[in-house]
Amino acid sequence: MTEFLEFINGLLAYSTWEKFANLHGIFATLGLILFGVALALTPFYSKAKKYLSWFRTAVTLLFVDLFFLTLNGFLIYQPYRAGLPTSPRSIILASDRPWLHQIVFEHKEFLAFAPLLLVGVAVFMAWYFGDSIKGSRFNGLKKVIFWSLLSALIFTFVIAGEAVLVTKFAPVS
Amino acid sequence: MKIRNATPVINFLIAVSASLNFFWILNIVKTAAPATKGWLTLYAPVGPLSGLFIYSFLFGLVVFAILSRVIRSINQAGERRAFVIYYSSIVLFFLMVFPPIFETVAKLFE
Secondary structure (H helix, E strand, O other): OHHHHHHHHHHHOOOHHHHHHHHHHHHHHHHHHHHHHHHHHOOOOOOOHHHHHHHHHHHHHHHHHHHHHHHHHHHHHHHHHOOOOOOHHHHHHHOOOOHHHHHHHHHHHHHOOHHHHHHHHHHHHHHHHHHHOOOHHHHHHHHHHHHHHHHHHHHHHHHHHHHHHHHHHOOOO | OOOOOOHHHHHHHHHHHHHHHHHHHHHHHHHHOHHHHHHHOOEOOOEHHHHHHHHHHHHHHHHHHHHHHHOOOOOHHHHHHHHHHHHHHHHHHHHHOOHHHHHHHHHHHO
16 A cells, blocks of 8 residues: 555656656557557458457547647647746756757657548448448548558557657757 | 449549648648647647647648549549659658658748
């Protein structure tokens, strides 16, 4: 019990921005799990209504997760770019690795625009077509769902990798 | 089971492509002409990134609304063209938001 209380006190001791930064990581991890579920269901959603229902749930949850991930990203971007000498951006720009902000972080912040839209395509198609997405007439459209999810996942991997590079050097606090 | 018309989905793909392309073009404009940073800053603590995201998203919505009114049906050749535009836009977006690339392009317009 004492250890548990220490754990709770430890969590509460994080600053507000650190809590948001941790939440950002949780949303990102949940997103990767949901990407896995959605992609694993892609070959099956046109085979049975049950799988279509699972697929719709997975992509919709993924979309909601990415929405909150992006929103949370905007929140913690504020302390990151604050005009203080102690903000992560100021620390990086004053260090011997300014490219961590100028290339890595800038690429990450711009790339973050795409996954929500690409998953939005999969969500729109899954709900719009329903169980009518069968037969060769829909092959091209089914490929669009798969490639939208896969490219959004690749973008998310790149964003996550770049985030790790930056936050390991100068975390938000 | 009702077979649905694919046209709204094709319009959606074109709108998403337009939004992605608008984003990187606007980003180049922002880099080449720093004066644009002022009207891109919709929320000061986030800076011009707020405008980049919101204007690009709104641009996609407007394109979708216009296409939904203008294009009511599309043939398979049109569908294939939309797929090519969509896939190319994803690849182009990935490359054009990479700072060494968009900064080089922006320098051409300075």
